[in-house]
Amino acid sequence: MQPWASNYGGHQFGHWAGQLGDGRAISLGEVVDRVGRRWELQLKGAGPTPYSRNADGRAVLRSSIREFLCSEAMHHLGVPTTRALSLVATGEQVIRDMFYDGHPAAETGAIVCRVAPSFIRFGHFELPSSRGETDLLGRLIDFTIRRDFPELRGEGATVRADWFGEVCARTATMIAHWMRVGFVHGVMNTDNMSILGLTIDYGPYGWIDNFDPDWTPNTTDRQHRRYRFGQQPQVAHWNLACLAQALAPAFGSIEPLQAGLQRYVDAYTAADRANIAAKLGLVECRDEDITLMQDLYEWMAAAGIDMTIFFRSLSDTAAVMLTPESFSDAWYDLTRRPTQEASLRTWLDRYRVRLDSDPQSSEKRREAMRAANPRFVLRNWLAQQAIDRANEGDESEIHALLDVMRQPYDDQPGRERFAGRRPDWAMNRAGCSMLSCSS
Numbered sequence: 297m298q299p300w301a302s303n304y305g306g307h308q309f310g311h312w313a314g315q316l317g318d319g320r321a322i323s324l325g326e327v328v329d330r331v332g333r334r335w336e337l338q339l340k341g342a343g344p345t346p347y348s349r350n351a352d353g354r355a356v357l358r359s360s361i362r363e364f365l366c367s368e369a370m371h372h373l374g375v376p377t378t379r380a381l382s383l384v385a386t387g388e389q390v391i392r393d394m395f396y397d398g399h400p401a402a403e404t405g406a407i408v409c410r411v412a413p414s415f416i417r418f419g420h421f422e423l424p425s426s427r428g429e430t431d432l433l434g435r436l437i438d439f440t441i442r443r444d445f446p447e448l449r450g451e452g453a454t455v456r457a458d459w460f461g462e463v464c465a466r467t468a469t470m471i472a473h474w475m476r477v478g479f480v481h482g483v484m485n486t487d488n489m490s491i492l493g494l495t496i497d498y499g500p501y502g503w504i505d506n507f508d509p510d511w512t513p514n515t516t517d518r519q520h521r522r523y524r525f526g527q528q529p530q531v532a533h534w535n536l537a538c539l540a541q542a543l544a545p546a547f548g549s550i551e552p553l554q555a556g557l558q559r560y561v562d563a564y565t566a567a568d569r570a571n572i573a574a575k576l577g578l579v580e581c582r583d584e585d586i587t588l589m590q591d592l593y594e595w596m597a598a599a600g601i602d603m604t605i606f607f608r609s610l611s612d613t614a615a616v617m618l619t620p621e622s623f624s625d626a627w628y629d630l631t632r633r634p635t636q637e638a639s640l641r642t643w644l645d646r647y648r649v650r651l652d653s654d655p656q657s658s659e660k661r662r663e664a665m666r667a668a669n670p671r672f673v674l675r676n677w678l679a680q681q682a683i684d685r686a687n688e689g690d691e692s693e694i695h696a697l698l699d700v701m702r703q704p705y706d707d708q709p710g711r712e713r714f715a716g717r718r719p720d721w722a723m724n725r726a727g728c729s730m731l732s733c734s735s
């Protein structure tokens with residue numbers, strides 16, 4: 297093998313951060329599978345690279361378990377993502393100050409082997425552009441198009457314009473999936489944005505339990521909440537604008553870049569409408585359905601309702617049977633129930649009226665809703681339980697979780713404990729509701 301690490305830059309938390317690079321990612325090579333797809337194999341946490349700067353190039357077991365489990369869970373949820381092939385503990389200790397509060401401690405080191413057709417990020421284009429290396433930038437663009445977007449035909453400026461539009465459309469698709477399943481990436485810096493529109497770099501991510509568009513799992517982001525759940529579509533647009541700016545010297549005209557950014561807006565708007573229709577079980581999303589969904593989200597936030605449980609209960613109950621009792625499992629704060637239940641009743645009445653004008657049979661509706669509203673997601677506290685056990689030498693919970701997450705849309709009798717609300721103990725526990733970038 298001739299392993300390599302690659303060099304890239306990035307905008308972090310809204311500011312240009314200069315050169316970053318694969319500080320702890322080492323690519324081993326590429327394999328072509330039986331159906332001709334090319335996969336790059338990359339070790340994360342295997343030690344220093346030319347771009348490690350002052351850091352150790354290592355990764356700890358807790359964050360490696362989180363990356364391994366979540367990337368697989370996302371794949372099975374149908375969300376574009378890098379995947380994980382293996383997870384090993386290295387037997388070495390790694391020192392981390394988990395909360396950046398002056399308490400460094402030794403932790404178990406680990407390595408995930410992750411897999412994707414390409415690990416090229418927005419930041420790979422930003423770096424040469426920032427250095428005025430326009431020729432290198434152009435070669436990287438053409439290489440990426442040829443290797444990773446072979447379906448794009450044409451030459452020169454035309455194919456470059458098509459390519460940027462495609463990157464924008466794929467990013468929109470990815471973000472719409474995140475919003476559908478309640479995933480919060482936590483560190484949407486441009487160095488963590490894949491040019492293929494894959495979810496990449498699982499760090500202080502989290503999953504929505506009680507619906508709250510302002511929630512961010514990342515303690516480093518607690519003050520400004522730049523990467524909060526509800527802002528992810530806007531942040532992706534901002535990141536694409538950074539990419540467009542970086543690409544401009546290789547484009548000659550900014551018109552195709554502006555067109556690409558507009559394609560993001562259009563693709564996201566369309567995908568959002570498709571999400572609304574699918575989550576509510578409607579054949580199509582009409583303009584008034586956007587308000588219907590918005591009102592539901594506002595109610596869920598005010599009432600403190602579990603997003604996953606709510607939508608799954610909505611999917612599983614026949615329209616005529618829907619009452620507030622259908623959602624008994626979804627409340628986090630029962631003291632809110634007496635005051636909030638009336639609004640739910642009103643919303644359900646509106647929803648039922650809307651369903652009456654939808655041509656779909658109730659079986660078809662149920663089927664479609666169950667395919668859009670997962671029963672199982674990788675709730676933060678589930679991953680943390682697997683981590684706690686693994687730290688005691690018992691890896692069985694990792695396997696149990698992986699198994700459940702392989703069929704996230706199926707009811708899995710006997711595995712209800714993986715579908716429950718966040719327990720009280722997880723409210724303020726490290727790893728469950730608060731995560732730092734230290735990994």
Ligand code: AMP
Nearest residue numbers: 316317318319320348351352353354497
């Ligand atoms: P992240 O916030 O994890 O996306 O990382 C941002 C940058 O820091 C990337 O260039 C990483 O490769 C680098 N980095 C993070 N942790 C380490 C580490 N332990 N050793 C070397 N580089 C690291």
Ligand code: MG
Nearest residue numbers: 487488496497
């Ligand atoms: Mg990163």
